Amino acid sequence: MEHLKFNIEKLRASGLRPTRQRLAICKILFNRKETFHFTIDQLKKIAEKNIKKKISLATLYNTVHAFEKKGYLKEISLKGNKTFFDTNTKNHHHFYDEETSQLADIKNENISISNLPKIPNGKKIKEIEITIKVANNNQKQN
Amino acid sequence: MEHLKFNIEKLRASGLRPTRQRLAICKILFNRKETFHFTIDQLKKIAEKNIKKKISLATLYNTVHAFEKKGYLKEISLKGNKTFFDTNTKNHHHFYDEETSQLADIKNENISISNLPKIPNGKKIKEIEITIKVANNNQKQN
DNA sequence: AAGTTACTTTATAATGATTCTAAACTATAA
DNA sequence: TTATAGTTTAGAATCATTATAAAGTAACTT
Known part of the structure; x- marks a missing residue:
């Protein structure tokens, strides 16, 4: 495993011990070229398939929140009940297809x-977030 | 009550009978000059103060969702657990102070x-939503 | 104006995401 | 090894939202 050391370092830098569960999560999140957008339950499914064992929801929430706090993940502002996270922590924006x-x-x-x-008075800009909502071209707008 | 007829019409146009509860909600939402941004529980508090009676949560959700479906209200995309609604249904954007x-x-x-x-291929733009997150000028950025 | 009907409100239960808890487990350092 | 502090886990707790079904009310009919 080429990235093992990298992930162990990432975890240590987040104040987390490198456990089997966390290493599986890191591999999914950080050992990829492309940005990864995910919800907790999507991450859970992938991680459990990878290690062929169940991972507790609490572990996933803990780890993801620790990474978020460290600045390794970003929460995305969207409608709806589920929280989306993004491995791209640079300033950037999104296309979003609500249907899919x-x-x-x-x-x-x-x-x-x-x-x-x-x-507004007494305020300063922290961040600008642009979401371009898209739909399939052939469907009627709602 | 000057706006009564207006609100009754709004309700009828939404396929809703003008009940005491719904008229209270309409008054809060539509009889004002400024845009109103709210969560369900904020609306509940104001409405109950106005009519000096409790209103069931279900009634608030039903009414707000009926208005949303009719295009009289818009849901705003934000992080966090609670859903925000907006009486401004025109295309527009927001300043958002996460702290307050x-x-x-x-x-x-x-x-x-x-x-x-x-x-992206095969997609078309439905809406663009810009959120400018702000913070107090004197506080450190998080 | 009373009766009928369909729509409403309501309290409460159900659901779903997230957070909390405390007991069993494990990485790590001594 | 052993001790310690950090982890994982299942399940309970919480919070927003949705569903349910019984009691209430608007509105139409007469």
Whole structure:
């Protein structure tokens, strides 16, 4: 396993011991080229298939939240009951298909805002999040 | 009551009978100049104070969802467990202070996107939602 | 104005996501 | 090894939301 050391370091840097469960989670999240968008239950299914054992929901929540706090994951603002996370923690935006719950990244450079309105008094900008909702071209708009 | 007829019409147009509870909700939502951003429990508190009686949660959810379906209310995409609704159903965007959960509208005209990226194959744009997260100017960023 | 009907409200149960808990387990350092 | 502190886990608790079904009410009929 080429990435093992990398994942162990990632965990240690997050103040977490490298356990079997956490290493499985890290492998899914961080050993890939593309951005990964996921919900907890999607991550659970993949991780359990990989290690061929059940992983407790609590473990998944704990680990994901620890990574989020460390800045290795970002929560995405979307409607709906389930929380989506993103392994891309850079400033960026999303295409979102509500019908399929599919997300796709838009690089920060690939979109720009002009004519920004004035910020409310005493406030400063922390982050700008753009979501472009898309639907299949052949379907009627809802 | 000047707006009574207006609210009764709004309800009828939504296929809802004008009941005491629904009229109280309408008054809060639609008889105001400014956009109103709210969660169900905020609406519940205000409505119960107005009519000095309890209103069942189910009634609030039913009524709000009926208005949403009719296009009189919009759900806002945000992180977190609670669903926010908006009486402004025009295309527009938001300032959002996560610390206080305060929302403020940004008119569509007051912001513009340039350099839009290419839409994924077979998809078309349904809506663009921009959220500008703000924080108090004097506090450190998180 | 009373009766009938269909729609409403309501309290409460059910559901689903997330968080909490405390007991059994394990990585790690001594 | 052993001790310790951190982990995993199942299941309970919580919170928002939705479903249910019984009691209440608007509105139509007469």
